[in-house]
Amino acid sequence: MNGNIKKKEGFQGQKAIVIPKTVINNRCARNAVMGNMYITNIGYYPKAQYHYRERLHGADQHILIYCHEGSGSIQLDKTEHPLQAGDFFLIPGKTRHAYGADEHNPWTIYWVHFKGIAANEIIEMCKKNNRWKGFAGAGGKSLELFQEIYSQLERGYGTDTLLYANMCFWHFLGTVLFHEKATNPHDVSNKNAVDKAIDLFSSNIDKVLTLEEIAAAANLSPAHFSTIFKKKTGFSPIEYFNHLKIQKACQYLQFTNLLVKEIAQALGIQDQYYFSRLFTRVMGISPNDYREKRNQ
Template identity: 30%
Template sequence: MDYYDMEVKLGHIAILKDSLWSGDFGLIRSPSLSPIYIERFRGERTRVPFGYHKFWEFVCVMNGEGKFMVEGRADVPLVDSRIFLIPPNTSHAEYSEKKTEIIWVGCKGTVFNKFSIDKVLYTTYPDLAGKFLDLWKLSCRGYGNIGMELDGRCLDILGCFQRLLKEGEVHPDQNIVEKAVSYINEHFADDIDIAELSKKLNCSEGHFYRLFKKRIGMTPVSYISKVRIQNAAQWLMRSDLKLSQISNLVGYHDQFYFSRIFKKITGTSPKAYRDRRQSDKLINPQN
């Protein structure tokens, strides 16, 4: 019988081969913790049914936005560097109308035997997200004796995740950042005053800045700009609105300032961005 005794059909997911653990040392998968699959997705996810697995799964959102849905529970926003740990038999799905990059890691092992977790846990931490990208890059080799290293990196990820959760219990700062991110994603077109937002979250402005940058990897002001420009890019691709109109829709009342921020973030001007996208559509009309 296969070590993982797969009880569900994984469809398109590629199972990591046992041969990755073979070698001169006669190694086998670690019974403590070992990955079943490591998959990466980039694109929109608008027609994804709910599904579940008989094993534990990490979902790491490298970048993008949307919502993580669990049947019978409140949705959780998808934001950059957000990592979810999903218990077995938990029906869930990720939904995003915009291009999103996600890495899934299914794993199993005796380390989970003492876990008394029956709900999805999540944290937002850029350094931890970087570990998932490194893990995926290693798995892409698909050959050689890399199994032991895959096991070790998965254990490192789980250990880091557990540490962050414990820190969150002692210092419930993560809730502050989560609420701030949700507020910005919903009100990005408004004039957001960081000092006022800090007051709403019962936090000093300086402390809020430090927490936000630690968790998200950028300042609140930079994050607001990023969300605005992401939405502006969608308007440029999918509408014929003037630049001044789009500028106002995403919270910039000065078109020239909007253009400067857009170029700073995307590397091109709004007009050039629109022209290139329209040209791409002529070449590839299905995009």
């Protein structure tokens, strides 16, 4: 920071909306839909030279800062985190922090303050995984959603407007936290070992794949791959593959006249009784009962 020049606000082209507390308390926090997560403040600071903010006791809300251009840094508790273009950072509520733009390459940031029961759970999830910082890419869908949210809130605080803006915020947050899911699904360069394995499952739904074959496609040992896959998805690789097979089986049962034995074979499962047991375990109902209920 250059000398004593520090600015909380006052950047050419800046935008900011602070939703009135009466609206927050009466329209958002008490609403059955919005009460889970809602925006309290939202804004945009372009080329924010000398931007600096320090909160010794933190903010009442959680804060998301997305660095679109330039660079800066965020200090959470006593740890310094540099931010470059494409990075995002989550600051938990009521946590001491400070942040500021780089002196020579000041950042352009989009920021949102938000609260709610689900918001707290999301912060806890990030805390558990030590995921305060991540890469959200060049913007794309995220920035489109941000602009949509902002333009709606500029129109006032009608119930429909607030509902729409805050429901869009869920999508916006998802595109930021799970950037790899929001990118082009055909862009191989963005895919990790888990995504590549899921692609392998989808293109081989009619086959039986062993764990060794799946891990080899990801260039990892079976044990290491299984650990990574389960941590990422919550399921073992084979269990996940079976879920996709049963998903396809449901479509066959609903949209075709194929016999259960024929469906099993189409999914690479030669034993129709094993297939029926697997289907029942996953769906909680037998294949024939599933077809009957869907056709009622």
